[in-house]
Amino acid sequence: MSTLSKTSDEILASARVLIMSSGYNGFSYAxxxxxxxxxxxxxxxxxxxxxxLVRTLVARYREDAQEGLSSLERNVQDPLEILQLYAGHWAKCIEDASRPFCVCALLASELPSLPPEVAAEVTAFFRFISSWLTSVMERGAKAGTLNLTSTREIEAEAFMASVHGAMLSARAYGRPDVFAAVLAPTLHRLSGTGIQ
Amino acid sequence: MSTLSKTSDEILASARVLIMSSGYNGFSYAxxxxxxxxxxxxxxxxxxxxxxLVRTLVARYREDAQEGLSSLERNVQDPLEILQLYAGHWAKCIEDASRPFCVCALLASELPSLPPEVAAEVTAFFRFISSWLTSVMERGAKAGTLNLTSTREIEAEAFMASVHGAMLSARAYGRPDVFAAVLAPTLHRLSGTGIQ
DNA sequence: GATGGGCTTCCTACCGGAAGGTAGGTATGG
DNA sequence: CCATACCTACCTTCCGGTAGGAAGCCCATC
Incomplete structure (x- = not known):
């Protein structure tokens, strides 16, 4: 949580961009x-x-996510809307190529070859997103505004998997719009509308 | 489609294992x-x-998938059962660690840094799986045995995304059982049962 | 039926470059 | 004065790739 120098921040920022495009083994100090x-x-x-470097980067990435999601929850109450905004956030990041992939999703795919310290941070990130989504599902279920067919935990995992899979497809096709298209039916189903 | 020597096959097989765990930049000739x-x-x-090497490997990987899915369709007619067996196949591969990740899913995540020839093969693999799943959805919709809420194409993409995302989560948690757990609600929803 | 190409397969030895990292020095600013 | 920030110069190791040769094998020719 320490404040780092301007140069440190720039190093982390450029490393983040590089990792997002090529993974841990795909970038160098040079x-x-x-x-x-x-x-x-x-x-x-x-x-x-x-x-x-990468351990710090991933830890920061998680802190940033925690902050962002907290602020999201402060501004929006409806669980469905939260999920829509979460997906929409990623759709925008992918579409404008500012953050075309989740750092931790990419690192997770390389997990077996990552240094243990980094791997642990990546696992922690997944656990964090998962437990946050679980809490959103929980509230949606209690309020009756989310249409769930499994436990909150499984619904949360399934939602996260859809987001990551959709990112992957968007990248594989080179078509950013695929992300939103793939997530639409999932959000539609959770909204409960359109199911006979 | 040429037949390669025994040594070539061993090289491809070991490269496949190495890529499955670390990606393109994560393995060497050594x-x-x-x-x-x-x-x-x-x-x-x-x-x-x-x-x-990798171009050949991915091309072969796709050919093997084509063969496997053809044989699956020869033995099973029901679209829902096909999807269940497809997911079950991956669940088994992940659980026994024989093929803990899809080669093309991993390569897709590194796509921006892949040599163009390899990237093209990876994209082709995604297109193939997608169009195969679309045809399965199509038949299921016509027969009324699959409960779809979007177009066949989008349902196919969403299913593929779930599979890839579930793989990623299973790897991130180091828990192979997560794969089946995440896919269960998706299959359940497609089966149409349990929806009021 | 030996002989000798020619092909395949694998070897040793090596190349230039890039990788992550170190040693030790020099400005700068509180 | 001393810590911070950055430098040049260099290290070892590994990377993908090349050169050139040795062994085995098929097979046509004398």
């Missing part, structure tokens, strides 16, 4: 150095090793 | 050489470059 405009060795001053 | 029991340079005799 790549970051070129983007940030400093020398390769200088990065080691801020992050002694690649593991340090 | 890794394969160690598994197969030949020298690194000998691999270049069978596959001049890494791109050749």
């Amino acid at each position: 790549d970051i150095a070129e983007v940030v405009g400093i020398r390769k060795a200088s990065i080691h001053h801020h992050f002694p090793s690649k593991v340090d | 890794d394969i050489a160690e598994v197969v029991g030949i020298r690194k340079a000998s691999i270049h005799h069978h596959f001049p470059s890494k791109v050749d």
Whole structure:
């Protein structure tokens, strides 16, 4: 939770972009150095090793997500609307290519080859999103505004899986619009409308 | 479609295992050489470059899938049962760790950094699975045995996304059983039972 | 039926470059 | 004065890939 220097932030930001496109083994200190405009060795001053860098990056990524979702919940009460806005957020990020993929979804696919410290952070991220979605499902079920057919936990996992799978398809086809198209029926079903 | 030598097959098989766990940038010729029991340079005799190797591997992967799904359709007619068996096949592969992840799903996540030839094969694989699932949905809709709420195409994409997302979650948690758990409600919904 | 191409398969040895990381120095600013 | 931030220069290891040769095998020719 410590405040890092401006350069550290730039290093993390460029690493995030690079990881989002190629994963852990797909970027190097040299790549970051070129983007940030400093020398390769200088990065080691801020992050002694690649593991340090990515562990910090993923931890921050989770903190940012926690903050973002908290603020979302402060502004919106309806569980269905929360899910729609969550999906819409990703749809926008993918469509404008600002965040074309979830860092942790990409890292999770490479999990067996990740350094254990990084792998642990990735697992923690999944657990966080899952438990947050579970709480949203819980509220929706109690309020009767969400149409659930399984336990809250499973519905949460299924929703998360749809989001990640939709990202993957959008990337595989090179068609950002696929994300929203794939998520539409899921949201439609959760809304309860259109089911005879 | 050519028949390759025994050594070529072993190279492809070990590369497949390595890619399934770490992706394109996560394995090297040295890794394969160690598994197969030949020298690194000998691999270049069978596959001049890494791109050749992986392009061949993915093309074969798609051919194998085509064969497997054809044989599945020869033995089973009911669309719902086909989807259940498809999901069950993956559940088994993940659970016994024989094929813990789809090669093309992993490569798709790294798509922006893949050599174009490999990327094209990965996209082709997605298109193939998608169009196959679409045809299954089509038949299920016509026969009235599948409960669809969107177009066949979108239902197919959504199903594929669920499968890929479920794989990812199973890997992220290190819990193979998550795959089947996440897919259960989707299959349940498609079966039409349990919806009031 | 030996002989010698020619092909396949694998080898040793090597290349240039990129990887992550280290050592040690120099500005700068509180 | 000293910590921070960044530098040049260098290290080892690994990467994908190449050169050139040795062994085995098929098979046509003398």
